[in-house]
Amino acid sequence: MRAVLTVVRKELTGLFASPIAYIALTAMxxxxxxxxxxxxxxxxxxxxxxxxxxxxxxxxxxxxxPGLNLxxxxxLPTVTETALVLLAVIPLITMGMFCEERTRRTxxxxxxxxxxxxxxxAGKFLATxxxxxxxxxxxxxxxAISAAHTGLDPGPIVASLVGLLFLSFALASLGLLCSxxxxxxxxxxxxxxxxxMAILDFxxxxxxxxxxxxxxxxxxxxxxxxxxxxxxxxSLADLVYFMGLCLAGFLLARVSLxxxxxx
Amino acid sequence: xxxxxxVDVENLWKDYGPLHALADVxxxxxxxxxFGLLGRNGSGKTTLLRILTGYRLPTxxxxxxxxxxLARKSLAVRRRIGYMPEHPQLxxxxxxxxxxxxxxxxxxxxxxxxxxxIDELTSHFGxxxxxxxxAGHCSKGYRARISLxxxxxxxxxxxxxxxxxxxxxxxxxxxxxxxxxxxxxxxxVVLSSHDLDEVGVLCxxxxxxxxxxxxxxxxxxxxxxxxxxxEIFRQTHERDKEQVE
Numbered sequence: 001m002r003a004v005l006t007v008v009r010k011e012l013t014g015l016f017a018s019p020i021a022y023i024a025l026t027a028m029x030x031x032x033x034x035x036x037x038x039x040x041x042x043x044x045x046x047x048x049x050x051x052x053x054x055x056x057x058x059x060x061x062x063x064x065x066p067g068l069n070l071x072x073x074x075x076l077p078t079v080t081e082t083a084l085v086l087l088a089v090i091p092l093i094t095m096g097m098f099c100e101e102r103t104r105r106t107x108x109x110x111x112x113x114x115x116x117x118x119x120x121x122a123g124k125f126l127a128t129x130x131x132x133x134x135x136x137x138x139x140x141x142x143x144a145i146s147a148a149h150t151g152l153d154p155g156p157i158v159a160s161l162v163g164l165l166f167l168s169f170a171l172a173s174l175g176l177l178c179s180x181x182x183x184x185x186x187x188x189x190x191x192x193x194x195x196x197m198a199i200l201d202f203x204x205x206x207x208x209x210x211x212x213x214x215x216x217x218x219x220x221x222x223x224x225x226x227x228x229x230x231x232x233x234x235s236l237a238d239l240v241y242f243m244g245l246c247l248a249g250f251l252l253a254r255v256s257l258x259x260x261x262x263x
Numbered sequence: 264x265x266x267x268x269x270v271d272v273e274n275l276w277k278d279y280g281p282l283h284a285l286a287d288v289x290x291x292x293x294x295x296x297x298f299g300l301l302g303r304n305g306s307g308k309t310t311l312l313r314i315l316t317g318y319r320l321p322t323x324x325x326x327x328x329x330x331x332x333l334a335r336k337s338l339a340v341r342r343r344i345g346y347m348p349e350h351p352q353l354x355x356x357x358x359x360x361x362x363x364x365x366x367x368x369x370x371x372x373x374x375x376x377x378x379x380x381i382d383e384l385t386s387h388f389g390x391x392x393x394x395x396x397x398a399g400h401c402s403k404g405y406r407a408r409i410s411l412x413x414x415x416x417x418x419x420x421x422x423x424x425x426x427x428x429x430x431x432x433x434x435x436x437x438x439x440x441x442x443x444x445x446x447x448x449x450x451x452v453v454l455s456s457h458d459l460d461e462v463g464v465l466c467x468x469x470x471x472x473x474x475x476x477x478x479x480x481x482x483x484x485x486x487x488x489x490x491x492x493x494e495i496f497r498q499t500h501e502r503d504k505e506q507v508e
Contacts, residue, residue, distance in 0.1 A: 017356035
């Protein structure tokens with residue numbers, strides 16, 4: 001375990017020494033804040049409009065129409081939009097994790113140290129996950145402040161952040177796998193984008209498939225498993241799905257390291 | 264393990280597709296030897312070192328280092344060896360001290376042993392001026408010394424050096440030779456080089472590789488000294504030239 005933690009520390013040093021880390025953190029903080037404020041503003045405008053109409057018509061005062069609530073008007077779109085930003089940012093973070101070792105030829109040093117391929121892969125995956133915790137934590141600032149000052153139920157906010165965290169872990173695992181397989185960083189980033197976009201939402205494919213395939217495709221879509229978090233529901237099935245993606249990415253990346261030794 | 268040998272290589276093969284990078288290579292290296300791996304570019308020296316250090320797996324054959332089978336006990340072997348790759352590339356985002364600490368930690372050294380050893384190596388390898396600089400940004404000569412220090416931080420049984428003086432100026436080469444001599448007092452050294460003078464000066468025995476096969480094996484005297492080895496090189500060069508024509 002000590003060896004893995006040593007690799008984690010080295011990778012984090014590398015991540016925080018690169019400008020990409022700060023670009024990612026800034027992009028996430030800015031985009032989450034803008035989306036949150038924008039959605040909140042739109043929600044407030046609708047409420048104001050409704051109140052004016054209610055006062056004028058003298059009917060239905062104090063009753064919000066279905067669908068007009070903070071979760072569906074603010075949290076759900078904010079989480080969806082932030083998920084898209086994560087999708088854009090994460091391949092930039094993961095593209096160099098394995099690939100850069102090969103292009104800079106530092107892999108020869110790393111792979112001849114007394115570290116198993118599992119330890120090397122685990123160190124790199126854990127370091128990326130730790131970094132992503134800081135990325136998601138920074139996005140939590142504004143919703144947390146809003147919740148503290150407005151009496152907003154913190155449950156759905158916490159659940160949304162847990163959802164974003166697991167989504168980012170899954171996207172990062174795919175990105176790390178692409179980095180382990182690719183010959184250069186650009187290919188790693190582009191293939192990570194392609195894979196992430198492909199599994200983000202399979203609804204476009206459902207037009208051509210039958211009922212059974214639809215259910216399978218819906219289950220495989222990332223966004224299907226993000227839907228319940230903004231409602232404050234942390235479902236075990238969703239967590240298992242995200243952890244399954246992480247495990248698959250990790251195991252395949254580890255196998256690619258061993259194949260590299262054989263090659 | 265052959266009597267007194269630290270490295271035993273038997274019938275080693277490495278194929279890259281249809282190309283035999285190594286073909287039926289067998290030899291042993293005794294304890295405390297400075298052993299030279301000689302050959303022209305592309306003869307298989309680096310491939311052989313990469314297999315001996317566990318970086319690459321062989322297609323066939325067996326390797327034992329310090330009495331341990333490399334295929335079965337790869338991690339245990341890697342704990343006992345040190346390796347300086349050809350054109351050492353170091354992490355650009357770690358300082359020299361950070362790099363040495365990272366390697367010492369991976370090798371399971373305690374904090375006090377680690378700091379003591381880093382101080383010792385800093386003074387021995389003359390790294391004082393760069394110890395807190397980013398390792399990847401140091402000059403070629405310093406990078407060679409840092410890489411050598413990293414290879415021996417845990418006092419390994421066997422040290423593998425791949426072209427340790429390649430690209431260095433005469434003064435830096437001389438300094439590196441002195442460091443290798445000092446290293447040989449405590450460890451077995453396997454040195455890959457295409458510089459005959461270097462091998463003649465530093466090594467007691469040598470293996471000459473030609474197109475992945477063992478061409479000659481013996482003491483420097485048995486190989487006819489530097490002049491004898493140079494003649495072997497000339498003959499292989501002539502043969503290759505004739506075949507191209």
